[in-house]
Amino acid sequence: MEILKTVIPAAGIGSRFLPYTATVPKEMLPVLHKPALQYIVEEGLQSAINQFIVITSRNKEQLADHFSPSNELQALLEERGKKDALADLKKIIRQAHFTYVRQHEPLGLGHAVLMARNLIGKEHFGIMLPDDLIVNPANPGLAQLIRVARQEKGSVIAVQEVPASCISSYGIVGIKKQISPSIFQVSHVVEKPDPKDAPSNLAIIGRYVLSSKIFASLEEMGTYATGELQLTDAIGHMIQQNEKVFAYKIQGIRYDVGTPIGWVKAIIGMSLQDPAYAPHIKSFLADLDGAESFLYNSQKSIEHVR
Numbered sequence: 001m002e003i004l005k006t007v008i009p010a011a012g013i014g015s016r017f018l019p020y021t022a023t024v025p026k027e028m029l030p031v032l033h034k035p036a037l038q039y040i041v042e043e044g045l046q047s048a049i050n051q052f053i054v055i056t057s058r059n060k061e062q063l064a065d066h067f068s069p070s071n072e073l074q075a076l077l078e079e080r081g082k083k084d085a086l087a088d089l090k091k092i093i094r095q096a097h098f099t100y101v102r103q104h105e106p107l108g109l110g111h112a113v114l115m116a117r118n119l120i121g122k123e124h125f126g127i128m129l130p131d132d133l134i135v136n137p138a139n140p141g142l143a144q145l146i147r148v149a150r151q152e153k154g155s156v157i158a159v160q161e162v163p164a165s166c167i168s169s170y171g172i173v174g175i176k177k178q179i180s181p182s183i184f185q186v187s188h189v190v191e192k193p194d195p196k197d198a199p200s201n202l203a204i205i206g207r208y209v210l211s212s213k214i215f216a217s218l219e220e221m222g223t224y225a226t227g228e229l230q231l232t233d234a235i236g237h238m239i240q241q242n243e244k245v246f247a248y249k250i251q252g253i254r255y256d257v258g259t260p261i262g263w264v265k266a267i268i269g270m271s272l273q274d275p276a277y278a279p280h281i282k283s284f285l286a287d288l289d290g291a292e293s294f295l296y297n298s299q300k301s302i303e304h305v306r
């Protein structure tokens, strides 16, 4: 099973991040010194994917611009002896091939994926939602799914166990059969159920490897019922058409950078894993109430040395 392409749906308006997203695409939010989207592309490349189909919308030109730095910037960095500053980006540009497809109307995640139909053909392909960062340097998220797809000869969705209070924010899978401690055959899927109606506590996380049969299901579902086409509903339809779909408990730390709180957690969590940032952030967090802290505290008296 050859899997070389991945779809990155990046057409959303980022309503959970307004007003920032009024002018800047949420995929360009910085997580430490890189935009969120760059982590997604790097995970794809580390998973032996080299063709990225990015679904965009109006005002998202910055996404393509990021992977095409200007000659002026490159010349300036060279002149200043800082040409290594773009080393990671240049590596991506050498290895990755990008295609940008416009989604003209905001008709949901399923509709965004359907935009890639003509570029995929008959093979299995990846989908990476840029809100979900998955950190596992030894075993990249999408590579884990590709391995399971080959082993089980089917489509695979990444899942993680979530507490009941979070169930209504995710697509939730129903289990037909447990194959191994981390692989399950899926019976059905429900998008954002009430916790009391949820078939399990396994929530869909933004990584998928799907059969190209998903496109027929997406077309058949249409957007008539709700005005939006959900990817989850089309996966359910594909299962009814006898396509084997597996849920795989993905290994790694997952951050949801689609909300301000998740984004702050991502920055703190990822900085604590990075030797260049960790000592500074650790002492900042340990010393929030300390005498050296810059946080205002009316109870604190600082002895001024004259």
Ligand code: G1P
Pocket (backbone or CB within 6 Å): 109, 129, 131, 132, 169, 170, 171, 172, 191, 192, 203, 204, 205, 206, 231, 232
């Ligand atoms: C989307 C999917 C949902 C999935 C989630 C993961 O929802 O529709 O099934 O659980 O991504 O992040 P969204 O968060 O875009 O509303």
